[in-house]
Amino acid sequence: MAGSPPAASSSREARGPAAPGALLTAPDVARVVDRMAHQLIEKAANGLADLVLVGIPTRGAPLARRLAARVTAFSGTPIDVGTVDITLYRDDLRLRGVRALEDTVLPAGGIDGRLVVLVDDVLFSGRSVRAALDALRDLGRPRAVQLAVLVDRGHRELPIRADYVGKNVPTSRGQSVRVRLAETDGVDEVRVTEPEEPAAGTTGEAR
Amino acid sequence: MKRHLLEAGDLDRVDATLVLDTAAQIEAALTGREVKKLPTLRGRTVVNLFYEDSTRTRISFELAAKRLSADVINFSAKGSSVSKGESLKDTALTLEAMGSDAIVIRHGASGAPHQLASWVRGSVVNAGDGTHEHPTQALLDAYTIRRRLGRLEGVRVAIVGDVLHSRVARSNVVLLHTLGAEVTLIAPPTLLPVGIGSWPAEVSYDLDAVLPKVDVVMMLRVQAERMTASFFPSAREYSRRYGLDARRMAVLGDEAIVMHPGPMNRGMEIAADVADSVRSTIVEQVGNGVSVRMAVLYLLLGGAPS
Amino acid sequence: MSSYLIKGARVLGGDPADLLLRDGRIAAIGESLSATGAEVLDATGLIALPGLVDLHTHLREPGREDAETVETGSRAAALGGFTAVHAMANTDPVADTAGVVEQVWRLGQEAGLVDVVPVGAVTVGLRGERLAELGAMADSAARVRVFSDDGICVSDPALMRRALEYVKAFDGVVAQHAEEPRLTVGAQMHEGDRSAKLGLTGWPAAAEEAIIARDVLLAQHVGARLHVCHVSTAGSVEILRWAKARGVDVTAEVTPHHLLLTDACAEGYDPVFKVNPPLRTDGDVTALRHGLADGTIDAVATDHAPHAVEDKECEWAQARPGMLGLEQALAIVQDTMVETGLLDWAGVADRMSVRPAAIARLAGHGRPLAPGEPANLVLLDPAARSVVDPAALASRSRNSPYAGRELPGRVVATFLRGVPTVLDGKAQR
Ligand SMILES: [Zn+2]
Numbered sequence: 001m002a003g004s005p006p007a008a009s010s011s012r013e014a015r016g017p018a019a020p021g022a023l024l025t026a027p028d029v030a031r032v033v034d035r036m037a038h039q040l041i042e043k044a045a046n047g048l049a050d051l052v053l054v055g056i057p058t059r060g061a062p063l064a065r066r067l068a069a070r071v072t073a074f075s076g077t078p079i080d081v082g083t084v085d086i087t088l089y090r091d092d093l094r095l096r097g098v099r100a101l102e103d104t105v106l107p108a109g110g111i112d113g114r115l116v117v118l119v120d121d122v123l124f125s126g127r128s129v130r131a132a133l134d135a136l137r138d139l140g141r142p143r144a145v146q147l148a149v150l151v152d153r154g155h156r157e158l159p160i161r162a163d164y165v166g167k168n169v170p171t172s173r174g175q176s177v178r179v180r181l182a183e184t185d186g187v188d189e190v191r192v193t194e195p196e197e198p199a200a201g202t203t204g205e206a207r
Numbered sequence: 208m209k210r211h212l213l214e215a216g217d218l219d220r221v222d223a224t225l226v227l228d229t230a231a232q233i234e235a236a237l238t239g240r241e242v243k244k245l246p247t248l249r250g251r252t253v254v255n256l257f258y259e260d261s262t263r264t265r266i267s268f269e270l271a272a273k274r275l276s277a278d279v280i281n282f283s284a285k286g287s288s289v290s291k292g293e294s295l296k297d298t299a300l301t302l303e304a305m306g307s308d309a310i311v312i313r314h315g316a317s318g319a320p321h322q323l324a325s326w327v328r329g330s331v332v333n334a335g336d337g338t339h340e341h342p343t344q345a346l347l348d349a350y351t352i353r354r355r356l357g358r359l360e361g362v363r364v365a366i367v368g369d370v371l372h373s374r375v376a377r378s379n380v381v382l383l384h385t386l387g388a389e390v391t392l393i394a395p396p397t398l399l400p401v402g403i404g405s406w407p408a409e410v411s412y413d414l415d416a417v418l419p420k421v422d423v424v425m426m427l428r429v430q431a432e433r434m435t436a437s438f439f440p441s442a443r444e445y446s447r448r449y450g451l452d453a454r455r456m457a458v459l460g461d462e463a464i465v466m467h468p469g470p471m472n473r474g475m476e477i478a479a480d481v482a483d484s485v486r487s488t489i490v491e492q493v494g495n496g497v498s499v500r501m502a503v504l505y506l507l508l509g510g511a512p513s
Numbered sequence: 514m515s516s517y518l519i520k521g522a523r524v525l526g527g528d529p530a531d532l533l534l535r536d537g538r539i540a541a542i543g544e545s546l547s548a549t550g551a552e553v554l555d556a557t558g559l560i561a562l563p564g565l566v567d568l569h570t571h572l573r574e575p576g577r578e579d580a581e582t583v584e585t586g587s588r589a590a591a592l593g594g595f596t597a598v599h600a601m602a603n604t605d606p607v608a609d610t611a612g613v614v615e616q617v618w619r620l621g622q623e624a625g626l627v628d629v630v631p632v633g634a635v636t637v638g639l640r641g642e643r644l645a646e647l648g649a650m651a652d653s654a655a656r657v658r659v660f661s662d663d664g665i666c667v668s669d670p671a672l673m674r675r676a677l678e679y680v681k682a683f684d685g686v687v688a689q690h691a692e693e694p695r696l697t698v699g700a701q702m703h704e705g706d707r708s709a710k711l712g713l714t715g716w717p718a719a720a721e722e723a724i725i726a727r728d729v730l731l732a733q734h735v736g737a738r739l740h741v742c743h744v745s746t747a748g749s750v751e752i753l754r755w756a757k758a759r760g761v762d763v764t765a766e767v768t769p770h771h772l773l774l775t776d777a778c779a780e781g782y783d784p785v786f787k788v789n790p791p792l793r794t795d796g797d798v799t800a801l802r803h804g805l806a807d808g809t810i811d812a813v814a815t816d817h818a819p820h821a822v823e824d825k826e827c828e829w830a831q832a833r834p835g836m837l838g839l840e841q842a843l844a845i846v847q848d849t850m851v852e853t854g855l856l857d858w859a860g861v862a863d864r865m866s867v868r869p870a871a872i873a874r875l876a877g878h879g880r881p882l883a884p885g886e887p888a889n890l891v892l893l894d895p896a897a898r899s900v901v902d903p904a905a906l907a908s909r910s911r912n913s914p915y916a917g918r919e920l921p922g923r924v925v926a927t928f929l930r931g932v933p934t935v936l937d938g939k940a941q942r
Contacts, residue, residue: 011433088236088275088505098208098509100225101232138242250730256930265541316828317701317712318782325781339712377712402709 022175023169024190029150031040032166033063037070037147039164040117043048046117048077050143054111055083056120056132062183064119065148080107084118087130110141117163121179123149127159146164151190152203208505211324211331214340215381223385227350229502230495237274248277251508254307255281256323263493264334268311268343271500277508280307295319299326311507312336329509344468345378347499349386350475351488352423354495355464360387365417367393368427368476369438371400375468376427380408387396391417395449397438398429414449419458421422425466426477428453429436431448442475452478456486462492464488472492515931516540518548522556522892524882526858532561534888537930539775541710541884556892556937558924562862563842564596564889566869566878568659568688568766569742569814571835572598572629574620575613578598581909583620583629583820586839588641588907589817591934593624593839594891594924597870597878598627598817599810602634602652603664609634609645611653618655625936625942630875631656635676635687639665644676651683658874661688662790666695666724673728679736684874686764688740689728691749696720701830703776711779716791718746722935725749729756729763741765742870744818745790747800751774754809759824764872766814767801769838769845770914774798778914784832785912790819796940805864806855812869815842819910820827837913840906844920852921877930 003031024032046052048071055064061083085102129147135143146181148164153171171177171192180189209217210226218226219228222350238245238272248406253272255265265281272279284298293301295314302310309330312320317337324331352358364383370392384389384407391409392399403410417422429445439445446452451465459465465486473479482489516535523529524542531546532539534681540548546729573581583600592599602608614631621629633650635642638664650657667673667689674689697720702708704715724740729752732739742872744750744765756763770788775795778786788794804810818835825832846865850856856864870879880886882938901915927935934941 085232085236088233088245090247098506101229101236103232134246138240138245159420262551294823294827314828316830318829321782322828325783338714339711374712375708401704401715402706405706405709 004150014155021169022191023151024167024188026188028182029188029190032150033066034070036164036166037067037074040067040071040148041075041185043163044115048075050077050113050115052080052107052111052114052116053148054106054116054118054132054136055081056118056128057083059087059121059179059181059184060119061102061183063121067148082106082111082133084132086128086131087137089134091131092127104139106139111136111142113141113143115144115146116142117146117148121150121181122177123147123152123162123165124155124177125159126156126158129160130158135139150175150179208218208480210507211320212342212503212507213324213331213333213478215342215345215378215385217342218382218385220385220387220415223346223349223382224500226346226351226502226506229506230346230350230498231322233501233505234498242480244274244276246271246276248272248275248508250508251308252278252306253309253430253504253508254302254313255279255334256284256302256310256312256423257282258284258319259311260292260410261313261335265312266291268332268334268500270497271504273499274497275504277504294446295323296326299323303327309504318339332503332507335374337374339374340378342382343496343500344375344504345382345446347492347496348379348466348468349382350495350499351492352388352464355488356462362387362388362423363421364423364425365393365421366390366425366427367414367451369398369429369433370394370403370427371372372430372433373427379425380406384404384408391421393417393449395439397443398433414455415458418455422460422463423466424451424459424463425468426470428470428472429476431472431475446475451481452479453480456484458479459486466492468492478507516548516551517554517928517931518551519545519554519556519561521561522561524561525862526560529557532882532890533567534928534931537887537932539882539884539888541880550857554892554926557926558891558896559894561882562594562858562891562893563866563879564891564927564939565594565648565865566863566873567598567815567839567842568812568869568873569663569768570598570600570839571603571816571818572600572617573819574613575616578819579909580821580824581773582745583617584624584626585907585909586778586817586819587621587624587626587629588836588940589839591927591929592907592938592940594693594843594893594927595627595839596889596891596927596929596934597723597875599632599659599873601663602632602661603639607634607638608632609637609639611649611655611761611828612647614650614655614657615641615653619720626940627709627929628878629924630659630873630916631655631657632663632688635660635662635667636672639671641665641667641672644672644679647676647680647685648683651680651685658683658685658873659688659740661690661742663688666692666694668724669732670727674731674735677732677739678735681737684729686738686740686872688742689724690742691721691724693720693723696723698752700791700875701787702779703793705776705794706728707779711782713779716789718748718793718797722744722748722752725752729753729761730821732763733759733761737762742769742816743771743790743814744801744804744810745793745797746770747797750800750804750809753804757809764868765809766812766869767805767810768814768816769842770816770836771801771846772798772805772813774914782829784829785826785836785914786917787829787832787834788816788836789834802849802853805850806860807917811847811864812867812872813842813865815839817908818912819908820912821910825912830914835912837908837910840908841901841913841915841920843893843924844892845915845928846921847922848920851895883919888928890928891924892926894923895921897921899923907915
């Protein structure tokens with residue numbers, strides 16, 4: 001595995017590819033989000049007012065909103081949320097094909113001088129994050145940019161690391177990690193699937 | 208999306224809507240920004256191959272490509288006699304050998320973009336061919352209507368003027384029909400093609416009868432030389448029967464808009480006070496053209512290589 | 514001169530018989546013939562027809578030898594089963610004098626593959642202003658009997674009347690390219706639904722029909738013969754039917770491409786399908802087939818029109834009209850007329866040999882396959898099928914509209930006065 005994951009969350013699982021199946025169930029996802037919210041409060045203790053959570057569509061956007069809601073619940077501070085569509089900043093358009101664009105929405109005051117935490121569901125090659133950083137550069141000049149991801153599955157292709165990780169999941173390159181969220185998919189769940197395997201319909205618990 | 212945009216019929220409803228939605232997203236993404244530039248097509252080369260003078264269309268495509276960070280080459284083949292010069296095919300193969308990823312072509316001969324598409328591997332975008340089509344104009348018109356009226360489904364559009372020679376009319380009839388609008392074509396019978404019965408549009412010779420019922424009036428440019436070929440007797444008679452003046456504009460519904468693809472013959476098909484009225488979207492159409500063309504270039508060039 | 518014994522050919526599609534060709538003539542027809550010294554050809558399953566006669570061929574020489582020459586066009590004709598072709602006058606210089614028609618005639622003799630019969634221009638330089646020296650061409654070595662400004666209509670009604678009258682003196686005929694020019698300014702394709710959609714200027718059927726209607730009235734008035742080139746519309750067939758019923762001495766031809774292709778071919782803007790008159794609708798194709806079947810249309814003529822690559826690999830509007838036809842004509846007729854049951858092989862012989870030869874007053878062609886007649890004949894295998902490959906054509910040009918199309922029939926052998934110009938599907942010179 002290329003580079004060990006940052007120790008922002010304690011990972012007790014053994015190294016090596018994860019067994020296929022549901023990795024996180026709905027209660028797990030809620031627990032992981034809560035934990036990340038606590039870590040954010042801890043790290044940004046004196047700067048919560050500065051904080052903007054910016055989700056990367058598709059699933060980073062609802063994740064950012066949830067995270068913000070939990071931070072607010074735990075700290076009492078309202079948190080600004082935004083989304084940044086990275087499609088037009090991708091460097092792999094040729095490989096992935098075109099996709100419909102999604103909204104880019106920033107807080108009314110913009111992001112200049114603020115602490116932006118990018119939020120995404122899965123951290124894999126790091127290319128999405130790089131595109132998001134490029135997009136942010138065209139949108140303003142934050143004081144600092146950090147990264148929060150629900151799942152870090154390794155296999156980075158760029159020198160990018162997450163500041164907040166919900167769960168480290170060692171995978172093989174051929175596997176895919178599918179995050180489903182109630183807002184976009186009707187259910188909260190994280191699964192590891194084998195290349196041939198259909199997205200849904202597998203059974204067996206990985207934890 | 209297909210690899211090329213040669214005519215409005217290349218877009219089904221899903222694709223056409225995708226173009227309009229993408230244009231709206233791009234426009235929103237760039238609104239209020241200092242840097243009106245996206246890195247999307249960095250390293251791609253777009254050639255503007257123009258066999259006819261059309262500064263506004265060329266600049267619109269050029270701006271669209273540049274805002275997506277593509278390299279742009281303007282190749283003006285106009286002026287030099289085509290019969291003596293390099294053939295379209297040789298030009299196409301040369302441009303491709305130089306590494307062009309997309310060719311935007313404006314040509315006086317109907318079908319030239321189709322032929323080009325059969326000779327090159329990259330994408331071809333029709334920027335107007337003869338009296339055939341001008342699909343990006345129709346897209347920007349549809350975009351403009353949707354922005355002004357909030358919808359296209361069921362919108363009643365009158366297209367008035369020289370339908371026979373108009374590539375704008377052909378593309379709009381097809382695209383607007385695809386998107387659920389209802390089109391009525393209004394012209395003297397001499398300026399409607401034989402075979403128009405097969406088009407998905409109503410036909411009328413009477414502008415005054417149609418105007419009160421429509422949400423959009425799109426005026427087509429009428430060239431004075433049509434007079435000498437007896438398509439109509441005089442400019443005066445034409446504008447009296449088919450021109451849009453303040454009196455006619457007054458019968459339009461409150462929300463109705465007036466469009467023109469430009470360049471206008473003020474006083475001929477459209478009166479100056481109509482062109483400058485609040486109903487007029489003529490200036491807006493120009494700006495929308497860039498967003499729509501960015502969307503087209505992104506959707507054609509952003510795709511996986513075939 | 515060697516003699517040939519053709520074994521088991523079905524004459525006009527009838528029962529198998531043997532044909533003995535000797536000294537340029539058919540010496541005998543019968544069962545189980547034998548002849549010492551004769552080369553024997555096994556023609557089992559093959560059909561024998563009289564050598565085909567084309568009333569309408571563009572051989573491009575003199576002037577555009579890069580597109581076709583008399584020799585290459587003759588070879589294409591022989592491979593298509595023809596023994597005589599009429600070379601249209603729109604060369605450069607125009608075949609409007611005895612000198613030019615004799616030159617073309619001589620080039621044909623030298624090539625020796627088919628009888629090349631020059632067509633004389635009706636007007637000087639095809640300009641439609643004054644008559645060319647029609648009598649001088651008729652009296653020349655080329656013995657011109659068919660006169661045409663083909664490519665351009667003799668649109669001036671007074672001039673057309675005079676031409677019709679004048680050629681009566683030597684039993685000539687004016688072959689009219691029926692196209693009212695004021696109705697076809699800038700025309701690119703058939704005017705209808707498809708031209709409206711494609712944005713190509715329309716060529717209305719009425720522009721052809723108006724001239725045919727006028728000309729049959731003129732021909733009747735002056736008691737002259739009229740031949741109508743490449744009839745392309747259902748309305749034209751109706752007018753011809755009406756004129757023939759009235760006793761007008763009018764004949765007409767249809768091209769293979771108008772029997773098969775429609776204006777749908779224009780949809781890809783490939784100029785190989787640009788032709789004048791243009792490809793028409795399904796309804797026109799049906800009417801033309803029936804008109805040919807019932808004899809309203811007398812003949813199939815190819816309008817073989819070779820064009821150099823640069824004249825076809827360009828924008829539709831700039832491309833020159835015309836398509837190759839000689840090598841596939843018989844196959845198209847088999848496909849559209851025989852295999853549809855509209856015409857039997859005797860009918861094919863009539864429309865592609867007997868009648869065209871009669872219209873052109875061509876002695877020695879279009880004769881019955883009978884003892885004593887000139888040995889001009891073609892052997893074809895109706896069961897063969899093949900895909901057209903333009904690169905394999907004998908014509909110098911490649912503008913075949915049938916590229917990639919599978920067609921029936923194969924010309925196995927062609928004999929011109931007893932000499933094989935084609936054997937086993939290969940030209941002999
Ligand atoms: Zn002709």
